[in-house]
Amino acid sequence: MANDGATIEALFSEGRKFEPPSHLKETAAINSADIYRQGEDYERYWAEQAERIRWRRRWDKVLDWSNPPFARWFDGATLNVTESCLDRHAATTPDKVAYYFEGEEGDTRTLTYAALLGEVCKLANGLSSLGVTKGDRVAIYMGMVPEFPVALLACARIGAVHSVVFGGFSPEALADRINDAQAKVLITCDQSRRKGQLVELKAFADRALESAPSVEHVVVVERTGNAVALKPERDITYAALTADQPSTREATETSSEDPLYILYTSGTTGRPKGILHTTGGYLVGVATTHAEVFDLRSDDVYWCTADIGWVTGHSYIVYGPLANGATSVLYEGVPDYPDKDRYWSIIEKYKVTQLYTAPTSIRTFMKWGTEFPDRHDMSSLRIIGTVGEPINPEAWMWYRRVIGHDRCPVVDTWWQTETGNMMISPLPAVTATKPGSATIPLPGIGADIVNDDGDSVPLGGGGYLVLTHPWPAMARTIFGDPDRFVETYWTRFSDPGAGVWRYFAGDGAKRDEDGYYWLLGRVDDVMNVSGHRISTLEVESALVDHPAVAEAAVIGRNDPITGQAIAAFVTLRSGVEGNETLLLELRDHVADKIGKIARPASIVFTDELPKTRSGKIMRRLLRDISEQRKLGDVTTLANADVVQEIANRAQSMRASTEE
Numbered sequence: 001m002a003n004d005g006a007t008i009e010a011l012f013s014e015g016r017k018f019e020p021p022s023h024l025k026e027t028a029a030i031n032s033a034d035i036y037r038q039g040e041d042y043e044r045y046w047a048e049q050a051e052r053i054r055w056r057r058r059w060d061k062v063l064d065w066s067n068p069p070f071a072r073w074f075d076g077a078t079l080n081v082t083e084s085c086l087d088r089h090a091a092t093t094p095d096k097v098a099y100y101f102e103g104e105e106g107d108t109r110t111l112t113y114a115a116l117l118g119e120v121c122k123l124a125n126g127l128s129s130l131g132v133t134k135g136d137r138v139a140i141y142m143g144m145v146p147e148f149p150v151a152l153l154a155c156a157r158i159g160a161v162h163s164v165v166f167g168g169f170s171p172e173a174l175a176d177r178i179n180d181a182q183a184k185v186l187i188t189c190d191q192s193r194r195k196g197q198l199v200e201l202k203a204f205a206d207r208a209l210e211s212a213p214s215v216e217h218v219v220v221v222e223r224t225g226n227a228v229a230l231k232p233e234r235d236i237t238y239a240a241l242t243a244d245q246p247s248t249r250e251a252t253e254t255s256s257e258d259p260l261y262i263l264y265t266s267g268t269t270g271r272p273k274g275i276l277h278t279t280g281g282y283l284v285g286v287a288t289t290h291a292e293v294f295d296l297r298s299d300d301v302y303w304c305t306a307d308i309g310w311v312t313g314h315s316y317i318v319y320g321p322l323a324n325g326a327t328s329v330l331y332e333g334v335p336d337y338p339d340k341d342r343y344w345s346i347i348e349k350y351k352v353t354q355l356y357t358a359p360t361s362i363r364t365f366m367k368w369g370t371e372f373p374d375r376h377d378m379s380s381l382r383i384i385g386t387v388g389e390p391i392n393p394e395a396w397m398w399y400r401r402v403i404g405h406d407r408c409p410v411v412d413t414w415w416q417t418e419t420g421n422m423m424i425s426p427l428p429a430v431t432a433t434k435p436g437s438a439t440i441p442l443p444g445i446g447a448d449i450v451n452d453d454g455d456s457v458p459l460g461g462g463g464y465l466v467l468t469h470p471w472p473a474m475a476r477t478i479f480g481d482p483d484r485f486v487e488t489y490w491t492r493f494s495d496p497g498a499g500v501w502r503y504f505a506g507d508g509a510k511r512d513e514d515g516y517y518w519l520l521g522r523v524d525d526v527m528n529v530s531g532h533r534i535s536t537l538e539v540e541s542a543l544v545d546h547p548a549v550a551e552a553a554v555i556g557r558n559d560p561i562t563g564q565a566i567a568a569f570v571t572l573r574s575g576v577e578g579n580e581t582l583l584l585e586l587r588d589h590v591a592d593k594i595g596k597i598a599r600p601a602s603i604v605f606t607d608e609l610p611k612t613r614s615g616k617i618m619r620r621l622l623r624d625i626s627e628q629r630k631l632g633d634v635t636t637l638a639n640a641d642v643v644q645e646i647a648n649r650a651q652s653m654r655a656s657t658e659e
């Protein structure tokens with residue numbers, strides 16, 4: 001593995017290749033490889049793309065990179081992102097649908113651009129009445145309902161900075177994020193719907209607020225209308241807040257480099273990082289890539305299945321599609337409610353033209369079988385995309401064949417919360433695809449693969465993925481911690497003395513003889529579970545927080561469905577017995593502390609953890625044990641004799657702990 005010091009070995013080879021379909025080549029807006037050449041002069045390229053959005057005042061300089069790695073794009077320009085996303089479409093195509101909302105129980109709501117603008121203005125006015133002004137942070141903790149995008153846009157309308165916390169996170173995770181951002185207002189729902197169940201969002205929010213004193217007001221969207229406690233003075237329903245507000249609101253002028261949002265993501269060490277994105281460059285980046293990668297046309301019906309709680313939802317449900325005046329589907333629930341064909345029935349119902357989903361879902365669909373997609377007419381689909389983790393070639397092929405009927409190009413899009421927009425992805429009418437490869441960097445993006453010394457690895461080899469020059473939607477900093485921003489992303493492969501700045505993504509990759517990139521997963525201590533980044537350290541901290549636990553080590557082991565599954569190794573305090581009851585209690589404890597998504601799939605009790613002489617936990621060994629591989633070299637172990645013990649225990653415990 002790369003974190004042991006060696007360059008990653010590229011072992012797997014995949015020979016299949018698919019040219020873009022001719023019907024697409026003839027009709028797509030981008031159908032010539034010339035665009036890649038244009039992208040080489042990247043400042044000019046992005047300046048041209050900046051014409052996609054509405055500016056109030058134009059920039060003095062396309063890129064100011066005089067203080068790397070802190071970029072300023074379109075410096076001197078002013079705008080309000082909602083004017084690009086809403087006002088101009090409400091003026092020219094007021095009746096065009098922005099969102100077809102589909103509730104989990106089958107209830108629907110259609111929001112045109114004119115209606116969406118009205119809603120956003122009402123809430124913007126409401127937030128103002130609560131004292132929110134430009135630069136204030138607003139936390140958002142919601143289910144997938146139409147008010148979710150409205151909440152983001154209402155903040156943007158008044159220049160407030162939104163900080164969305166995924167609705168599946170625990171009260172404690174919510175509190176941490178609110179405290180870090182010092183949010184003044186929280187927008188949430190009474191409850192959210194998930195797989196026929198009700199999730200008590202407001203009750204969770206109340207628990208979070210017990211230890212998050214910065215929040216002065218809570219706005220509660222009544223999704224289910226079931227009674228929830230409202231704290232006088234502090235809490236107000238969305239309906240009450242917006243009822244008498246005008247449906248117009250002058251947009252607050254922001255500079256191109258004013259913050260748009262903070263979104264927390266897991267890092268290698270310590271608490272989550274508040275990734276900060278700004279306005280002008282971000283909007284140019286997401287609008288451009290959304291149009292390019294999905295070959296967007298005016299009568300398309302586009303559907304991204306992500307939750308707005310993650311960056312994919314921010315960039316490709318809210319800002320990118322709306323900037324492009326697209327019509328999107330917004331679905332509240334899970335793929336298997338009421339039955340396992342729900343996604344396919346939605347595609348048939350709305351005649352969806354582009355589907356953007358995650359490898360973990362695709363693998364689940366494969367498991368369920370073709371009978372479910374086969375029930376529906378999905379001939380409307382033109383392009384199918386994936387994001388969130390590496391997709392193995394067999395899942396890619398299944399997606400192309402069963403969902404895309406061998407007709408739709410698969411766009412595997414590599415990017416991150418920090419990059420803001422897609423970075424490596426095919427252009428569907430230009431780039432030949434290979435199963436399992438995200439293909440090549442998009443126009444205007446620079447990437448490379450380097451070895452431990454930072455030298456570019458020749459084609460055919462593997463190493464660390466770096467981005468070689470700035471791009472408009474790049475993260476500007478970590479909120480409140482610029483040093484950590486420099487340290488995490490810009491130190492390992494940069495050489496400031498020589499003027500070399502390379503962004504280190506934390507992913508391993510290889511490049512084949514055609515220059516195609518094949519992502520190999522994280523090289524740091526971050527797991528990727530169902531496409532979500534979870535830090536091993538946070539799960540370890542949650543385990544050690546339990547009074548029975550002395551020490552814990554957590555790793556991600558390969559899992560056929562979720563990509564990685566969380567495997568925990570725990571030593572207990574003396575006198576405590578490791579039994580089934582405690583095991584279940586620990587799993588719930590982690591779910592309580594961080595969220596269900598972080599609940600370990602397996603826990604092994606062990607008397608000692610395998611450590612190096614310097615006291616570092618040997619994660620590779622634990623990974624080997626968890627994946628039932630032959631044990632690796634253990635000679636650097638101080639306590640080698642525990643390893644077999646752990647291995648034996650892992651073997652016997654696994655069966656009883658997995659879901």
Ligand code: PRX
Pocket residue numbers: 265311312386387388389390391412413414415416417418438505506507519520521522528531532533
């Ligand atoms: O490891 C890569 C993986 O997800 C990480 C980014 O996670 P996050 O910031 O949560 O954003 C997810 C949605 C953009 C990356 O560092 N990843 C994302 N997309 C891909 C991927 N790995 C391989 N192939 C992809 N297409």
